[in-house]
Amino acid sequence: MNKINALIYFLAFSSGFCIMGIELLGGRILAPYFGSSVHIWGSIITVFMLSLSIGYLLGGKLSTRNPSLTKYGLIFFVASIMVVPIVLFAEPIMTFIFTHIEDSRYGSLLASTALFFIPTTILGMISPYSVRLLVTDHEKSGQVAGGLYFVSTLGSALGTIITSFYMVLAFDVNDIIKTFAAVLGALGLLAIVVSQIKTKERAVCLES
């Protein structure tokens, strides 16, 4: 496996980790306003599944137009920015929804949509885009997709357990989310930088 592919797998792993970490903390964020009943998880999981599904579609579409590692890094970078409003605006958004919607089912559904729909949709774009960057031989496309799902879902599993078992014991919810945002942003930048270096290297090779 070349280094670029290893980087892509690592990035997909990290995005899986962050998605589930954020989803899990979603329960914590909503509880003070909408309780911790089973329908809260219904709202959160619905919104995450829906936004991921849309993200897959968008990511697949985007991968047909001059796919590049730079654009891949940009997806991470945008996702990182879109995660920040969860920290900054959760309180006023939830206060507004709480005072306008009596039923905590629809209140929590609307609140999770407002908070998580955009960042999760963007994070959902990563999987299909990763497949596009990794596949070179169509006969191996299934294997590559399988490997990618393995890595990103493994990331999700670890993101879930590490966040719920350990991180909530040591850190504030907002600090954990900020860390996820910072990690996503840093990884995006890393991909962009690597992509630029690679392009330069290729230009040098062509010249000589």
Added chain:
Amino acid sequence: MFRILMLCLLMTLPFSSLAEVIHKERSLYRNILVEKTGDLLCLKFNEKTRKSTQSCMYESKPKKLVFNYTKMTFASLLFINDPQNVLIIGLGGGSLSNTIHELYPSAHIENVEIDPAVIKVARDYFNFIETDNVTSKVQDGRIFIKRAALKKQKYDWIILDAFNGDYIPEHLLTKEFFAEVKSVLADGGIVAANTFSSSKLYQHESATYFDVFGDFVNVVTDENSNRIILAGFETMPSQKLLIERVNKLANKLTPYDVDLQLLSEHLFYTKGNQDWPADTKVLTDQYSPANLLNYQ
């Protein structure tokens, strides 16, 4: 080893064989069990653990309170006069609500319980009384109090009894939640919280109550039992006032097996006596791993 095992088995036999399950249902949140052991009728959550008994009643003497913590809750009456608006978060078998209703028939009592099946069982098996004055609502306690604050409602006696021994709803044990509770507490009112915390959580819980309410009172009559926290009062009642209140109410409380005199001797005021380190982290909506801390 085998002998010891047999001995243990034999010792538990008389208890288990007499208990008869008279109702069983699976609610949205838990398994609910109504068990009859001789004269004693108990509401239990989840049959596996012994700890999960929620509420019990002597069928021949329904007034008599069974659990120590339920009795300790009435230490609240040493801090307030004739409560008129009572809020109870967490219904159980409804014994608190019934007792308060009998003591103060004109008081408005609002019971808030998250699990509709618990309300049903309380009605069907534990004679939970509902009248124009005594109501029950299916809602998360946190949401109820937030809405009550928006409506500017006030209660002079707020009882937090949503912890069932096995699991703590973490959003009901944070600084922000207690601040909301405080905002619906009438002047001169009192908050009574039944807590099961042990180990590390005990300190965090104390620090969190202190952060919002200032110094509070721990009611502990038995070292091995849980405590009742009394908070939100403005000043600690004088010895004279305590005696007055004991004299006024002691007889009224005797049928419920509540010994107010005993309770008045087991109030531990935290002022100058804080039994938690000063740097203990306060639980907040941002940091509330209450269940994890309870096992540490």
